Amino acid sequence: MGSFENLNVDAISNLPADVINNNILARLSLRDAVRTSVLSREWRYKWTFIPEIVFGYEFGRAFLRKHIERIIDQVLSRHQGPINKFVLEEDLILALVKLALMLITGFFYYRIAKSRTSLFPAIFEGFISQCVLLESVNLDECTELDSLEVEGPSLRFFTFRGVFKSIRFKNSPVLAQVSLYTPVQKTREIQLSNCIKYFALLPKLEKLYLHEGLLKPLILRQVSQRDFILVLVSTKMDESPSNTTGSSDVLSSQITVTQLQHQLISVKLSDSNYLVWKQQVLAAVTGLGLESYLTGSMEVPSKLIRDPVTKKTSFNPAYQAYKRQDQLLISWLLSSLSESVLVLMVGLTTCQEMWATLEANFAAQSSAKTMQYKVQLQTMKKGNLSMREYLNKIKICCDNLAASGYKIEDFDQVLHALTGLGNEYDPVVVTITSNPEKWTFKDASALLLSFEARVDSANLITEDGNVPMVNVATHAQPRRNNTAGNFNTNRGRGSFNNRGGRRGSSRGRGGRMFGGRLTCQICGYSNHTADNVSPLTSSLYNSKNTDDNPCQQTTPVPSSVSSSSQPHTASKDTYDTIPLAVELPALEEPSQTNIMPQIESVVPNTHPMQTRGKTGGVPNRFPDSFSSLIVVDLSMYLDSIVEVASFLCLIRSSPKLQMLRVTLCVYRIDGAVTELLRAQETPDRYLNQLRRVEIEVYTYADPLKEFARYVLACAARLEEMVIYDPKPRFSRGSLLNLTNELNRLPRASPSAVIAIRSSIIFF
Amino acid sequence: MVTTDEKGPLTAKKKSVIIRSCDGDEFLVSESAAVLSTSLKKILEEKEDRLIHLSDIDNKTLAMVIAYLSTHADDGLSDDLKRSFDQEFVSGKEFDVLKYLVLATDTLQVTCLCYTVAKKMADIMKNKLVEWVRREFDIQNDYTPEAEAEIRRLDAWAWDDRQLEDD
Structure with a gap:
């Protein structure tokens, strides 16, 4: 029988290790797999390499519960290979604690302190963050948790069913899907508003599911009975030494990776530095003789080789070595990419593919970018930027150009800087251009900065009799890390300016005016002032991204700042006498804001005053938007304005939202909620990308209509709205009525289709 | 067992491949079926002629694998039919037969068949002393x-x- 004859020693022992481990043993129950260790010496350790460890449901039944923790400890301590999947299908929080400790420290514990359950949150927190490869966490029926902190560098999926008082996410840069289900009796404790503020820290969030238990009793029961507590993917990093073949090749590749790890790359590839990065990588890789892996000039060994003499096919050790080296190189390359570039690499399995993809993306991008930077450099104007900011912009532009291969000479940089200056800087321009050779960018910067200071103080002195109270926004602070409290800035700075202005001594922030140019107190643009900002624009300002909107500057405001309330409606002729501090009374803060930059609720100008304060401290939107969130699925109580405000906050912070699924569960709608929803009815950028809305109704017609009205009015690209009535509450007649009414509602997207589905079929 | 001398000329559409077992018999397989095996696919991409010699798979095993590949390459069959074919395929087979099958599928890298067969082997060992x-x-x-x-x-x-x- 061919070349398998030698296997006939016995029927199974000599199958290749990976066949036995990955295929046969992995299909056995854990108990059967462990028992194979007694078959013979050969089998002693085979089971310890199985890739999946499942403590199944029957496991808990068959053995005494009190032993189970010890058993789990035993199994894990014997296991040697990588674990791709770890499942506990029992209500085993205690076991989990030990497991966590064990994975962290590499040891296992037989005894922990008495109050073990209270240990859990702290341990769990550290535990996840230690598992650097952990991708998916699924916690089920966790009733012991007060607060839960989730953290994991590779974490992509997080599911939680159970009760918690608070949940926090941090350092989870790639978390893409969050699902939270809480049982109904605790529903009102865990309000949407208490949870969602933490989601703002998740830059990659794509799907968000928030539900309260009883609404979906069936689904929940199905899931929770069969589901498991914890699934860990790839928790162990250590590789099994005995799985490798071709030892000499393997050895050499391991040497290579050690060397690679020492080849530091000082830059991470981002959008602007491809050429620099490429140079460094190529140098390092070529130095190690591995460049053929990148360029694809290397011939990939096939998995099988044929002996030319005997015509026999067998495994190719060279392939395995190649594969290992390739993967090592990949991991090294990936570590030198910035996050935005990593996205491009998803799904690519070989170095060559990665290299080609990068080349294709950045070669074109580089030339386009170069042009963009050149144009930017030539057209850059100082405008009302501070000198420091303006010079920095020039510098960054030049640096980017240099990174793309176009070095701008030092003096050219100076010239570019001079070109964008206004008339008031003519003396400096003359000075510098009269003797161009001796000026470096640094010297010129120093001169310009000191000249700016002179101009500022001169302006103040000349206007001293008529103190400039106007808050000319000069935005000297960095614009990142802003919070939603747009008006806070103005409040804080406003008071500062006022004081400074009255004393007439402060030349910094406030009263700087060039050529009598007025600058808007809200947005910092110079061609209008706050009094002629249209209501729509000013409400848009509240929604704009922090990047492009200078209005959204917030510095943490000490609560002691005075809160004299001045509406944003001062007319132009009062400018010189009335401080234009735009202020809102400080709304009550949610108690746990310590991890977030300070957020205060801000109601846009256009809103009636009385809706303020009722939103219970929910911010208008989050400081950082969820730039990748596309699916939101949540349940909402329409009778609570806090819930609705939280919902709106979430929506406003999700510019890419495409699919929205809402379970509405309330019987009547609060007047304030109606008001709040109606106030939103402008087709704006909030729901711009929304294609599909599903509304599941546990409510009567009025709240539903209000909500549908809001969505229809706002979503400009809506394709379909499906209303689902699972209970069903509506008779056929009222359904028809409802359909008619909904169809009559004004809508931003003319092509939107409204469909109503009921679980009862009417004849 | 189809034996044929026709070696598909290079100019013709690459429709079928000939696979020779270690016993020397040749099997005519449509290319769409052959490429379900990752190893065969790789060989076909590199090699010019349409004859593949598999030196460690015997007639009986190869015939079974090819039957499986052909069934799964058939677009006319629904997934349900294919699934019931899989069940049928492994049922009642001796452990020895399964062992050669699993080795062959591992060599040829036919993942789904390897999975099915290994599952069957595990089922045999399940709950046994x-x-x-x-x-x-x-x-x-x-x-x-x-x-x-x-x-x-x-x-x-x-x-x-x-x-x-x-x-």
Whole structure:
């Protein structure tokens, strides 16, 4: 029988290790797999390499519960290979604690302190963050948790069913899907508003599911009975030494990776530095003789080789070595990419593919970018930027150009800087251009900065009799890390300016005016002032991204700042006498804001005053938007304005939202909620990308209509709205009525289709 | 078992491949079926002629694998039919046959068949006494009685033999 004859020693022992481990043993129950260790010496350790460890449901039944923790400890301590999947299908929080400790420290514990359950949150927190490869966490029926902190560098999926008082996410840069289900009796404790503020820290969030238990009793029961507590993917990093073949090749590749790890790359590839990065990588890789892996000039060994003499096919050790080296190189390359570039690499399995993809993306991008930077450099104007900011912009532009291969000479940089200056800087321009050779960018910067200071103080002195109270926004602070409290800035700075202005001594922030140019107190643009900002624009300002909107500057405001309330409606002729501090009374803060930059609720100008304060401290939107969130699925109580405000906050912070699924569960709608929803009815950028809305109704017609009205009015690209009535509450007649009414509602997207589905079929 | 001398000319559409087993018999396989095997696919991409010699797969095993590949390459069949074919395919086969199948599928890298067969093999071993497995697969017990007892003691939880079968 061919070349398998030698296997006939016995029927199974000599199958290749990976066949036995990955295929046969992995299909056995854990108990059967462990028992194979007694078959013979050969089998002693085979089971310890199985890739999946499942403590199944029957496991808990068959053995005494009190032993189970010890058993789990035993199994894990014997296991040697990588674990791709770890499942506990029992209500085993205690076991989990030990497991966590064990994975962290590499040891296992037989005894922990008495109050073990209270240990859990702290341990769990550290535990996840230690598992650097952990991708998916699924916690089920966790009733012991007060607060839960989730953290994991590779974490992509997080599911939680159970009760918690608070949940926090941090350092989870790639978390893409969050699902939270809480049982109904605790529903009102865990309000949407208490949870969602933490989601703002998740830059990659794509799907968000928030539900309260009883609404979906069936689904929940199905899931929770069969589901498991914890699934860990790839928790162990250590590789099994005995799985490798071709030892000499393997050895050499391991040497290579050690060397690679020492080849530091000082830059991470981002959008602007491809050429620099490429140079460094190529140098390092070529130095190690591995460049053929990148360029694809290397011939990939096939998995099988044929002996030319005997015509026999067998495994190719060279392939395995190649594969290992390739993967090592990949991991090294990936570590030198910035996050935005990593996205491009998803799904690519070989170095060559990665290299080609990068080349294709950045070669074109580089030339386009170069042009963009050149144009930017030539057209850059100082405008009302501070000198420091303006010079920095020039510098960054030049640096980017240099990174793309176009070095701008030092003096050219100076010239570019001079070109964008206004008339008031003519003396400096003359000075510098009269003797161009001796000026470096640094010297010129120093001169310009000191000249700016002179101009500022001169302006103040000349206007001293008529103190400039106007808050000319000069935005000297960095614009990142802003919070939603747009008006806070103005409040804080406003008071500062006022004081400074009255004393007439402060030349910094406030009263700087060039050529009598007025600058808007809200947005910092110079061609209008706050009094002629249209209501729509000013409400848009509240929604704009922090990047492009200078209005959204917030510095943490000490609560002691005075809160004299001045509406944003001062007319132009009062400018010189009335401080234009735009202020809102400080709304009550949610108690746990310590991890977030300070957020205060801000109601846009256009809103009636009385809706303020009722939103219970929910911010208008989050400081950082969820730039990748596309699916939101949540349940909402329409009778609570806090819930609705939280919902709106979430929506406003999700510019890419495409699919929205809402379970509405309330019987009547609060007047304030109606008001709040109606106030939103402008087709704006909030729901711009929304294609599909599903509304599941546990409510009567009025709240539903209000909500549908809001969505229809706002979503400009809506394709379909499906209303689902699972209970069903509506008779056929009222359904028809409802359909008619909904169809009559004004809508931003003319092509939107409204469909109503009921679980009862009417004849 | 189709034997043929026709070697598809290079200019013609690449429709079928000839696979020769270690016993020397040749099988005509449509290319769409052959590429379901990752290894064959790779060979086909590199090699010019349409004859592939598999030196460690015998007639019987190869015929089974090819039957499987052809069924799964058939677009006319629904997924349900294919699934029931899989069930049928492994049922009633001797452990020996399965062993060669799993080796062949591993060599040829036919993942889904490898999975199905390994599952079947695992099912055979499921809930069986160690003694039964040793007997059935001719595994020589080379432990001393003391060593074996020691191992059993280590993982005592796995040795609750009450529900295990010995037939």
